[in-house]
Amino acid sequence: MDADITLRVDGEARRLTVDTRTSLLDALRERLGNTSPKKGCDHGQCGACTILLDGQRALSCLALAVAHDGAEITTADGLARDGELHPVQRAFLERDAFQCGYCTPGQVCSAVGVIEEFAQGWPSHVTEDLTADPEMTHDEVAERMSGNLCRCAAYVNITPAVQDAAAQR
Amino acid sequence: MKPFAFARPGDVAEAVREVAAEPNAVFLAGGTNLVDHLRLGVARPELVVDVRTLTSREITDLDDGGLRLGAASTNSEVAADRRVWERYPVLAQALLAGATGQLRNMATTGGNPLQRTRCPYFQDVTTPCNKREPGTGCSAVGGYVRYHAILGTPGALPDPTAPETCIATHPSDMAVALAALDARVHTIGPAGVRTIPFVDLHRLPGDDPSRDTVLEHGELITAIDLPPLPEGTRSAYRKVRDRASYAFALVSVAAVVDDGDVRIALGGVAHKPWRASRAEEILRGGPLTEHAVRAAMDAELAAAQPQPGVESGNGFKIPLVARTVAATLRGLTEEQP
Ligand SMILES: Cc1cc2nc3c(=O)[nH]c(=O)nc-3n(C[C@H](O)[C@H](O)[C@H](O)COP(=O)(O)OP(=O)(O)OC[C@H]3O[C@@H](n4cnc5c(N)ncnc54)[C@H](O)[C@@H]3O)c2cc1C
Numbered sequence: 001m002d003a004d005i006t007l008r009v010d011g012e013a014r015r016l017t018v019d020t021r022t023s024l025l026d027a028l029r030e031r032l033g034n035t036s037p038k039k040g041c042d043h044g045q046c047g048a049c050t051i052l053l054d055g056q057r058a059l060s061c062l063a064l065a066v067a068h069d070g071a072e073i074t075t076a077d078g079l080a081r082d083g084e085l086h087p088v089q090r091a092f093l094e095r096d097a098f099q100c101g102y103c104t105p106g107q108v109c110s111a112v113g114v115i116e117e118f119a120q121g122w123p124s125h126v127t128e129d130l131t132a133d134p135e136m137t138h139d140e141v142a143e144r145m146s147g148n149l150c151r152c153a154a155y156v157n158i159t160p161a162v163q164d165a166a167a168q169r
Numbered sequence: 170m171k172p173f174a175f176a177r178p179g180d181v182a183e184a185v186r187e188v189a190a191e192p193n194a195v196f197l198a199g200g201t202n203l204v205d206h207l208r209l210g211v212a213r214p215e216l217v218v219d220v221r222t223l224t225s226r227e228i229t230d231l232d233d234g235g236l237r238l239g240a241a242s243t244n245s246e247v248a249a250d251r252r253v254w255e256r257y258p259v260l261a262q263a264l265l266a267g268a269t270g271q272l273r274n275m276a277t278t279g280g281n282p283l284q285r286t287r288c289p290y291f292q293d294v295t296t297p298c299n300k301r302e303p304g305t306g307c308s309a310v311g312g313y314v315r316y317h318a319i320l321g322t323p324g325a326l327p328d329p330t331a332p333e334t335c336i337a338t339h340p341s342d343m344a345v346a347l348a349a350l351d352a353r354v355h356t357i358g359p360a361g362v363r364t365i366p367f368v369d370l371h372r373l374p375g376d377d378p379s380r381d382t383v384l385e386h387g388e389l390i391t392a393i394d395l396p397p398l399p400e401g402t403r404s405a406y407r408k409v410r411d412r413a414s415y416a417f418a419l420v421s422v423a424a425v426v427d428d429g430d431v432r433i434a435l436g437g438v439a440h441k442p443w444r445a446s447r448a449e450e451i452l453r454g455g456p457l458t459e460h461a462v463r464a465a466m467d468a469e470l471a472a473a474q475p476q477p478g479v480e481s482g483n484g485f486k487i488p489l490v491a492r493t494v495a496a497t498l499r500g501l502t503e504e505q506p
């Protein structure tokens with residue numbers, strides 16, 4: 001069954017007709033030609049499909065496109081502005097925080113979300129004192145980024161890259 | 170995935186009418202469990218009714234000193250709310266121990282307690298499963314039972330062909346904290362509104378393992394209330410899992426302690442979040458010494474049934490849950506000034 005929806009993707013309004021079964025991930029990749037979010041598992045387990053959905057990191061494989069009519073979406077592709085990489089993207093380059101790169105767009109979107117959540121004072125599972133302002137330690141970053149798996153295991157460089165980008169904010 | 174119609178009605182009353190009128194209709198909130206099930210073929214609805222933007226997303230103070238969580242508030246928002254960390258740390262800790270940042274940004278207060286079991290056979294449509302397809306039997310008996318129940322089961326080796334057999338556990342962390350807090354669930358359904366004590370929301374398999382909760386078809390959760398706690402109450406959540414992060418609980422414990430009173434809820438051990446009422450009764454009024462807690466848990470677990478299966482079954486959960494309760498209560502009482 002079809003439905004007409006509008007998505008604002010990386011700043012641009014896109015109208016499309018989707019089957020009600022279409023995920024945001026498939027709408028972006030197969031219909032709108034934005035292949036930066038990746039399909040790793042399609043079951044919410046790997047984080048490769050992470051996008052910013054109405055400003056927050058979310059899994060596009062578990063979101064039905066029809067349920068997000070009117071949503072504001074930012075993909076890793078849209079983070080760079082006017083040829084300038086986003087600070088998180090630059091930190092990933094400087095720290096060599098990837099090998100094959102398949103998980104990277106999801107890692108980068110997730111990191112942007114983590115840094116924002118952190119700035120809002122959101123605690124995590126490893127935050128010792130829920131009432132004190134958390135510090136962006138290695139353990140905090142590793143816990144907050146745990147939903148983004150890297151098959152190449154580039155974690156040793158991903159974690160410092162996120163710490164670097166957070167420090168620049 | 171089977172085709173389905175999609176609706177986003179104007180308000181909750183209309184949403185309830187639409188689902189009630191179609192026997193094979195479901196509500197959709199964050200979608201983190203339902204969309205997975207649509208893709209796996211575990212859920213095959215004719216109609217999906219989106220309620221995420223219809224129910225309240227607010228977290229509000231109640232006149233009695235409690236807190237109301239609107240059904241559409243996200244797991245992230247509840248965990249990040251200062252009133253929750255300060256008054257109900259057990260709930261913030263349970264939420265933060267569950268899933269991942271992305272998932273918690275999507276998952277809702279209404280959807281989380283209604284997520285379905287992670288029993289691998291339930292999720293695999295090629296295997297018999299009484300919960301997914303009533304009457305087909307239970308593939309878990311004698312199989313991979315590491316995440317399965319030890320309490321509220323019919324026996325050590327239930328009949329895998331019987332239509333009532335199900336040894337699944339409820340996977341939610343949030344629900345274990347809500348059970349310990351004696352939360353109340355507000356619903357609206359075809360028969361009107363009602364309030365259900367959280368501890369009565371989930372059910373044991375009984376003669377119908379396909380039903381996880383007492384909710385009727387078309388009954389929508391609109392909010393969950395956290396009752397006020399006496400001054401000085403302490404609470405904590407402790408989760409034991411196969412990895413340090415991003416894994417479901419093998420066992421978990423939510424404990425709420427104030428002068429002379431103790432409430433204990435267990436996760437990963439039964440078809441529902443399990444209030445350890447027997448242990449609570451024994452401990453009430455007395456000192457929470459290691460010895461007393463161990464004795465109380467022995468009594469609570471006297472009826473526990475380890476399930477045999479691959480990798481030596483799940484008997485490890487009996488000592489593990491007793492130790493985890495003891496460690497949680499030790500943490501809460503040692504901190505006391
Ligand atoms: C990889 C992965 C790891 C996870 N790890 C954990 C974990 O460690 N701990 C944990 O607790 N959870 C975990 N989860 C599960 C996650 O927490 C749940 O999927 C989520 O909380 C469900 O909420 P939702 O709003 O997305 O529900 P949905 O998927 O939208 O709905 C779930 C069910 O609830 C029904 N429903 C939704 N809202 C209402 C309402 N208001 N009234 C009546 N019915 C309603 C739907 O019809 C559906 O049957 C994990 C999930 C994934 C994918």
Ligand code: SF4
Binds near residue numbers: 298
């Ligand atoms: S334990 Fe329950 S959910 Fe798992 S296979 Fe058996 S009947 Fe199905």
Ligand code: FES
Binds near residue numbers: 041045046047059061
């Ligand atoms: S593709 Fe979405 S989490 Fe793996």
Ligand code: FES
Binds near residue numbers: 097152
């Ligand atoms: S860089 Fe290869 S999967 Fe992460």
